Amino acid sequence: MRFEVFRQEKRKEYHQHVGDVHAPDMELAKQYAQVIHARRKPANSLWVVPKDEIGTVDADEQSVEMGGTTQKQYRWATNFATGEMPEEIEESEREQQSVERDAAGESDD
Amino acid sequence: MNIEQVKERAGPREFGPSDEMPEPYRKAATRMIQFHANSEIMGALIERPFIRQAPSLERKLAVSAQVQDEIGHGQLLYRAAEQLGVKTREEMLDELADGRGKFLNCFHYPLDHWYELPMIMFFVDGAAMRRQASLKRTSWEPYAHAIDKICFEEGFHIKHGEDILREIATGSRRDKELLQDAFEKWWPRILQFFGPTDDDSTHGGFAQEVGLKTMSNDDLRNAFLNAYLPKAEKYGLEIPEYPRIEYDESRDHYEIENSDLDWAEFETVSKNEYPPGREQIDSRGRRQEAVDWVREAIMDDSTTAVTGTTGAAAD
Ligand SMILES: [Fe+2]
Ligand SMILES: [Fe+2]
Numbered sequence: 001m002r003f004e005v006f007r008q009e010k011r012k013e014y015h016q017h018v019g020d021v022h023a024p025d026m027e028l029a030k031q032y033a034q035v036i037h038a039r040r041k042p043a044n045s046l047w048v049v050p051k052d053e054i055g056t057v058d059a060d061e062q063s064v065e066m067g068g069t070t071q072k073q074y075r076w077a078t079n080f081a082t083g084e085m086p087e088e089i090e091e092s093e094r095e096q097q098s099v100e101r102d103a104a105g106e107s108d109d
Numbered sequence: 110m111n112i113e114q115v116k117e118r119a120g121p122r123e124f125g126p127s128d129e130m131p132e133p134y135r136k137a138a139t140r141m142i143q144f145h146a147n148s149e150i151m152g153a154l155i156e157r158p159f160i161r162q163a164p165s166l167e168r169k170l171a172v173s174a175q176v177q178d179e180i181g182h183g184q185l186l187y188r189a190a191e192q193l194g195v196k197t198r199e200e201m202l203d204e205l206a207d208g209r210g211k212f213l214n215c216f217h218y219p220l221d222h223w224y225e226l227p228m229i230m231f232f233v234d235g236a237a238m239r240r241q242a243s244l245k246r247t248s249w250e251p252y253a254h255a256i257d258k259i260c261f262e263e264g265f266h267i268k269h270g271e272d273i274l275r276e277i278a279t280g281s282r283r284d285k286e287l288l289q290d291a292f293e294k295w296w297p298r299i300l301q302f303f304g305p306t307d308d309d310s311t312h313g314g315f316a317q318e319v320g321l322k323t324m325s326n327d328d329l330r331n332a333f334l335n336a337y338l339p340k341a342e343k344y345g346l347e348i349p350e351y352p353r354i355e356y357d358e359s360r361d362h363y364e365i366e367n368s369d370l371d372w373a374e375f376e377t378v379s380k381n382e383y384p385p386g387r388e389q390i391d392s393r394g395r396r397q398e399a400v401d402w403v404r405e406a407i408m409d410d411s412t413t414a415v416t417g418t419t420g421a422a423a424d
Contacts, residue, residue, distance in 0.1 A: 012122040012250065074167055075174035077264035082271040083343075085264075086235070086336035088242035092264025 003029040004054060005037050006047040015047050026050075068103045076100065112319075119320030121246035122253045126192045134319050138249045139195040141321055146186035147205050147212035148237075153179035154393060155220045155229070162223055171269050175230070178262045185258060189251040206394035208381050213237075215298050217378045217386025224277060224287040228295035230270025232337060236302045238263050239333045240324075248320030271340070278344035285345065292346045300352060301375050303330035306367055334363045 002022055006015035018037045023029035026048065033048045059066045073079045077093040078100065085093070112131050115124070124130055130138075153176045160176060163169035187198045196204075204210040215233045220226065241263065244256045277288045303326040316322040324332075334354070341348060348354070352369030356362075377383045381390060 014254075072170070072174065074171040074269075075178075075265055077268045079265075080268040080272040082268050082275065085268065085271075086239070088238055088260065089235075089264050089267050091242070092238075092260050092262075093268070095261050096264060 001025070001029070002051040003033065004049050004051055005033045006049070007037055007041070007043050008045040008047075009042050011044050013044075015045070020051065021048075068099075115319050119248050119318065121248065121320070121323075122250040123248045123320060125250040130193070133315070134321075135193045135195050137316050137319065138252070138321055139190050139193050141316060142186050142190035142193075142249070142252055143196070143201050143204075144211050144213075146183045146190060146201065147210045148216060149179045149183035149186060150205065151212045151216040151389060151393065152229070152233075153183070154389060155216055155218075156226070159220070159223065159226055164223065168273070171265075175266050175269065178266065182255075182259045182262075185255040186252075189249070189255045192251050193249070202397060205390070206397040208387070208390050208394075211379065211381065214301055214375060214378045215295075217381075217383050217389065218295075218298060219385050219389075222287070222291065224284075225291040225295065227270050227274035227277065227288075228291055228299070231267060231274050231340075232270075232295065232299045233302065234263065234266050234270055235337055236299060236329075236333050238267055239336070240303075240329055243324045243329065244322075246320075246323045252321075274344055278346070288344075289346060292341070293349050296349055297352060297370055300330070300354075300365060301370055301372075303327070303333070305370075305372060305375075306330070306365055330365075331363055335361075338363075 001024065002020055003026075004020050005018050007018045008015045018041075021029055021032040021036055023032050029048050029050075030046070033046050037043070038046055057066075059068070077089070077096050110118075110129055110131060112133060115131060115134055118124075124134075156172065156179070157176050160169055160173045163172050187201055190196065190201065191198050201210065205212075213233075215229065220229060238260070241256055241260055245253055245260065247253050247256070274288075277284050306327055317325065338348065351366075353366040355364045355366075357364055374383065378386055381387065
């Protein structure tokens with residue numbers, strides 16, 4: 001059976017997908033995950049999830065429009081030039097910019 | 110955990126569904142997040158007519174994207190509240206529809222005109238964003254996670270709101286006059302957004318002690334005024350003489366003359382008894398009822414009836 005592994009590096013952070021393991025059952029899957037994905041890299045917690053239990057939605061499926069698959073300039077903070085903004089707005093915009101940059105980088109190669 | 114231990118450990122993102130939280134914490138957190146979620150929904154409800162009334166296609170697209178975002182914020186927040194185990198999402202939606210659910214004062218007032226829209230989209234959303242940014246450090250982790258996503262999206266709302274404000278403010282003389290009228294109508298309500306200044310609002314003290322809230326209402330209002338008064342001036346808006354606001358340089362603090370604001374109306378609004386707000390709530394109730402059959406269809410037959418038809422709605 002295949003299990004996907006999500007690692008949380010430090011307390012309070014998000015769990016992020018780091019890979020998978022093959023194991024006959026959950027008990028062994030957890031052990032493998034620990035050895036493979038948390039032995040060297042710092043980890044505070046792991047989520048181990050049977051692959052079959054995970055629902056998937058792909059961007060190229062019909063009737064699904066996901067972020068980054070559409071050109072929708074009007075809904076980005078970067079679309080509006082309004083001068084200096086309060087710090088929390090600037091931060092929101094920086095987060096959006098970095099997502100935009102990633103998306104642009106992907107379509108370049 | 111007992112309350113003393115909670116107060117001791119309280120810190121950013123400290124508690125989550127795997128912690129056994131005492132009832133007073135769970136109730137206070139539910140009250141706060143439910144209020145926030147309700148406000149997202151009611152805010153979307155008063156902005157929605159402007160999808161139709163937008164003066165250009167660009168504006169129409171942006172307003173509709175924003176309304177979608179707000180509904181999404183509501184959904185995220187009900188989920189974060191639900192995990193406290195006090196109320197289910199259904200209960201919270203029912204409470205909103207039947208007038209028991211509370212929400213922000215500003216969303217009890219009708220929005221009659223395009224010129225009023227930036228009052229909500231820029232100033233009210235700006236005030237809300239000030240508060241939300243401080244909640245990235247709330248102690249209920251699922252709340253903080255919802256806030257992460259909300260803050261990511263919210264920058265667009267406020268900049269779009271300011272862009273509408275700029276467009277009107279640089280228009281004809283008549284535009285400017287109508288904008289000033291709208292500002293004068295909304296300014297006192299915006300000042301009331303954070304509650305009365307001398308009020309350690311009944312729940313504020315406890316919510317801060319257990320880390321749910323990280324800033325007092327007074328500090329939030331002050332930070333808001335610091336950032337947004339210069340913006341109002343930038344667009345040629347005249348700050349009304351009343352309510353009186355005085356800046357105390359030594360404390361870097363704005364003092365608002367509380368008695369210049371209509372707190373009796375604020376009370377009525379907070380109790381969901383202000384007639385125009387009541388109409389908004391009833392309207393929400395009718396919509397909730399109108400789509401009952403959809404919820405039922407999903408519950409009855411979650412595998413066939415509805416799948417495949419909802420995909421494009423929430424991107
Ligand atoms: Fe929102
Ligand atoms: Fe917003």
